[in-house]
Amino acid sequence: AQKITQTQPGMFVQEKEAVTLDCTYDTSDPSYGLFWYKQPSSGEMIFLIYQGSYDQQNATEGRYSLNFQKARKSANLVISASQLGDSAMYFCAMREGRDNQGGKLIFGQGTELSVKP
């Protein structure tokens, strides 16, 4: 069963607008961590933001924020004030509690974001 689901293969957003990239997950482990990565056309994977299952507040990192809804098992990435340089592939990933201590991540299928000028 797919553990991380990104239902938007591709999205467009106008420059300077906000955009939400969807991610739902499935785990029976009460302890887990959620990650978002950005992959520009150059291919490098850039870590953006992290949310722990026990974190009381939604994570924020500059223009990135995570809309974490635990009961719905969703961890959507919000990018505010989109820039042309935000055009990239975005991946949601999860680490289950049994794999903590820096262990393996399970990735979603990815969402390709295109920012229009």
Added chain:
Amino acid sequence: DVKVTQSSRYLVKRTGEKVFLECVQDMDHENMFWYRQDPGLGLRLIYFSYDVKMKEKGDIPEGYSVSREKKERFSLILESASTNQTSMYLCASSRSGTGDRSPLHFGNGTRLTVT
């Protein structure tokens, strides 16, 4: 900054060849991983290692093996390359002992084409 270096950016091999993909990290990380990335499938874990000489199968280990003789180096081996192994291969590393917050640090990838 963590540096994860993959030996080749692009590689073209013939069916049946034995292929070695090399990965080196310079931050003394305990954990290392090999993923393959295919359109529409995201990243899928092939093998990982939490210690020297230790290896564990990921979700798609068939047709691959790995070697970790030194802490900083993790090699992926395609014993007999096939066309369905044409893909982007990504190596990653992470620090152990930091709970679940430690991100994976990735190399720039090796795009392998098997003809």
